[in-house]
Amino acid sequence: MPAETALVLIDIQAGFDDPAWGARCNPDAEARAASLLAGWRARGAPVIHVRHLSTSPGSPLAPGPGAESKPEVAPLPGEPVFEKTVNSAFIGTGLEDHLRAVGIGALVVCGLTTPHCVSTTCRMAANLGFTVTLAHDACAAFAANADTGWSGAPPMTPQAIHDSAVSHLHGEFVTARAVADILAAP
Amino acid sequence: MPAETALVLIDIQAGFDDPAWGARCNPDAEARAASLLAGWRARGAPVIHVRHLSTSPGSPLAPGPGAESKPEVAPLPGEPVFEKTVNSAFIGTGLEDHLRAVGIGALVVCGLTTPHCVSTTCRMAANLGFTVTLAHDACAAFAANADTGWSGAPPMTPQAIHDSAVSHLHGEFVTARAVADILAAP
Numbered sequence: 001m002p003a004e005t006a007l008v009l010i011d012i013q014a015g016f017d018d019p020a021w022g023a024r025c026n027p028d029a030e031a032r033a034a035s036l037l038a039g040w041r042a043r044g045a046p047v048i049h050v051r052h053l054s055t056s057p058g059s060p061l062a063p064g065p066g067a068e069s070k071p072e073v074a075p076l077p078g079e080p081v082f083e084k085t086v087n088s089a090f091i092g093t094g095l096e097d098h099l100r101a102v103g104i105g106a107l108v109v110c111g112l113t114t115p116h117c118v119s120t121t122c123r124m125a126a127n128l129g130f131t132v133t134l135a136h137d138a139c140a141a142f143a144a145n146a147d148t149g150w151s152g153a154p155p156m157t158p159q160a161i162h163d164s165a166v167s168h169l170h171g172e173f174v175t176a177r178a179v180a181d182i183l184a185a186p
Numbered sequence: 187m188p189a190e191t192a193l194v195l196i197d198i199q200a201g202f203d204d205p206a207w208g209a210r211c212n213p214d215a216e217a218r219a220a221s222l223l224a225g226w227r228a229r230g231a232p233v234i235h236v237r238h239l240s241t242s243p244g245s246p247l248a249p250g251p252g253a254e255s256k257p258e259v260a261p262l263p264g265e266p267v268f269e270k271t272v273n274s275a276f277i278g279t280g281l282e283d284h285l286r287a288v289g290i291g292a293l294v295v296c297g298l299t300t301p302h303c304v305s306t307t308c309r310m311a312a313n314l315g316f317t318v319t320l321a322h323d324a325c326a327a328f329a330a331n332a333d334t335g336w337s338g339a340p341p342m343t344p345q346a347i348h349d350s351a352v353s354h355l356h357g358e359f360v361t362a363r364a365v366a367d368i369l370a371a372p
């Protein structure tokens with residue numbers, strides 16, 4: 001993995017422990033994100049934290065304790081943190097300008113949730129010209145992340161939501177790889 | 187539907203008849219898009235065409251006959267056409283500036299393909315502050331629009347690709363509605 005590849009941690013925040021999101025898949029996603037983070041820090045490679053600050057009153061991700069990063073991926077002093085109010089980490093933030101200013105052309109992306117903020121950020125990153133690797137097993141989806149009400153079909157499981165979201169991205173916007181593979185052969 | 191709601195037709199282009207995309211779902215998508223278009227034109231409401239011009243040599247959507255709009259949704263003189271080279275109709279185009287300049291705050295989106303250019307454009311539109319209705323039955327997905335190679339799972343069917351993509355969007359980025367409902371009760 002070239003030195004100019006940044007690790008981008010999306011919305012790994014305490015508020016996602018709130019039961020409002022429903023069942024989830026991939027309970028080890030945060031631990032795997034932490035192992036990626038340790039690998040990036042050990043190499044002195046760039047790390048970027050993205051946090052969601054919901055503008056919806058009562059959201060688990062509204063500014064406050066729920067908006068804090070989970071402890072296992074808490075930013076260190078000097079690591080850039082970009083705060084956003086929508087799904088894409090590139091809208092209403094300085095992320096694109098920052099990446100171009102420091103010469104970063106490739107990203108490894110992980111975090112929460114696969115079909116919403118992770119997918120939207122990966123799509124925009126790729127369309128803006130960045131090379132994107134999606135660390136799929138350091139991402140997770142919740143029951144609330146898909147709504148079949150438009151068709152009347154049964155609800156999707158969190159695993160099916162995650163798997164379909166990754167499959168829509170892989171080969172078009174990202175290369176999806178497992179964390180162990182990324183760390184073993186960047 | 188307020189007069190300032192634009193119909194946005196995404197990538198309904200001849201090149202999608204190429205067999206390279208594999209099987210598809212929703213063969214009536216184009217006819218339904220044409221009925222939306224007729225409804226918008228009858229009301230004198232704004233219509234926006236988006237076309238993909240692939241930069242990949244040999245792509246069915248490279249500039250040439252495959253890049254032309256399908257006849258049933260061909261632009262009329264004076265209808266704006268935005269050409270793009272990536273999935274999002276908002277990247278590398280003047281679409282956002284145009285919408286803001288003419289005072290359009292809401293979009294009805296349809297076209298090809300559900301999980302790629304339609305989804306990406308809907309996500310960005312919503313994150314940029316536009317209200318988005320997705321005319322889900324005027325969209326379609328192809329077998330090539332999902333790649334399960336990252337997990338080794340069996341391929342997704344075009345219908346499953348479409349349905350999951352709409353469910354990821356509905357309630358978060360868009361309100362998904364059927365064309366007949368949109369036309370009957372805008």
